[in-house]
Amino acid sequence: GENVEQHPSTLSVQEGDSAVIKCTYSDSASNYFPWYKQELGKRPQLIIDIRSNVGEKKDQRIAVTLNKTAKHFSLHITETQPEDSAVYFCAASRAQAGTALIFGKGTTLSVSS
Amino acid sequence: GAGVSQSPSNKVTEKGKDVELRCDPISGHTALYWYRQSLGQGLEFLIYFQGNSAPDKSGLPSDRFSAERTGGSVSTLTIQRTQQEDSAVYLCASSLAAGETQYFGPGTRLLVL
DSSP: OOOEEEEOSEEEEETTOOEEEEEEESOTTOOEEEEEEEOTTSOOEEEEEEETTOSEEEETTEEEEEETTTTEEEEEEOSOOGGGOEEEEEEEBOTTTTOOOEEOOOEEEEEEO | OOOOEEEOSEEEEOTTOOEEEEEEOOTTOOEEEEEEEOTTOOEEEEEEEETTSOOBOTTOOSTTEEEEESTTSOEEEEEOSOOGGGOEEEEEEEESSTTSOOEEOOOEEEEEO
C-alpha cells in the first residue's frame, strides 16, 4: 500500500521568510496530492492540492510542486505570517480508484514575528 | 451550506465499554471516510464508504472496530470493548465523489479511562 513520508517534523521561521515542506510517496499509481492545515484543536482544512497531470500549482503565497519521477511533492509558503503557524499534512491517493488519503505525519510550522 | 458534523464532540468512557461515534456528511456527498488522529500524530485511515459499494475496511485496526452508513448518509463508527490505546480524535470526512476534495468534520475526542 501507499506510504507517505513528510519532512521536517518541525520548522521554525521568521515572519517574511519562506517555508518548504517535503513529502515522498511510494505508490507510483497515486495521482492526487492535497495539503491540509490544522490549527490547534481545529479540523484539518484543505489549503491546496495538485493532481499528477500538472507539475506546479500556485494560490497566492502558497505553491505546490510535484515530481512524479522522483515521487515527491513539496509545499512552499512565501512571505510567512504568524497566522501560518499550524500543523501541515501532506497526503496521497489514487483519485480515480477512490482510495482513501494516506497522510504524512505532519509538520509543525512556527512563524515568529 | 452546512459542513460535516460529528457527535459527540467529546466522549469519556471506561475501559471495556462500547462507544458509538456519529458522522453527518455534507448533503449530496457520496464518499465518507473515517480517520483516527492520536495525540501529536498524523491521520490514520480507518474505513471508507463510496455510494452503495462495499466499504473499504482495510484500515480498521482490529475486529473491535466497525462502521456502517445508513441510507448513504449518516455513518456510525462503533468501538467495542474499548481499550486505553483507542483514546484519540476520530475524524470523519466526506467528498462529493471518489477522488474529490475531502472535507473534515470537527472530530470526536475519545478518552478511555
